[in-house]
Amino acid sequence: DAMVIQNPRYQVTQFGKPVTLSCSQTLNHNVMYWYQQKSSQAPKLLFHYYDKDFNNEADTPDNFQSRRPNTSFCFLDIRSPGLGDAAMYLCATSSGETQYFGPGTRLLVL
């Protein structure tokens, strides 16, 4: 089935050690999103791509970066993870108003 895939499902990193989360899609959608979701909170948009155009939310910390090398793949790079970055990271795609989410990557920072 066409879907949004996130790897890994669980990621453990050390304080300050760079980490990359991956997302791929088989839906061929032109928009991809990264959300951060902390425990018992709503997802918060970090940034999104419209094709190759990158759109950063105003309050997204500089510590978070993203790359989209092609339509299918999108990466979230956290340059120096802090304890406060521990969260679920959700990737989503859309070709209209409806968004389709991956299962998420849960990041633990030790």
Next chain:
Amino acid sequence: GNSVTQMEGPVTLSEEAFLTINCTYTATGYPSLFWYVQYPGEGLQLLLKATKADDKGSNKGFEATYRKETTSFHLEKGSVQVSDSAVYFCALPANQAGTALIFGKGTTLSVSS
């Protein structure tokens, strides 16, 4: 930009009880409205949507009607099951220009047998 307010839980029900989760919004124009569901440890899944006033979205026994008079999009189900236990998010586009969504704070539903 647009905003959404969702009733906070948790909501605890017995199996076969009636469910209502309230959602109200403020928006420019008449955007599409969505309900997403998140099962434990999983990402969000689209549950239903409505694209214009008076539309009723429905899926898996859940329904929600787009009411512009009351700017509401309440989620209802006539008879809940244990498997409906999850977190439910009301959502709409953040503004008219883009496709990014804003979400309510989520309502945790717990159904016991």
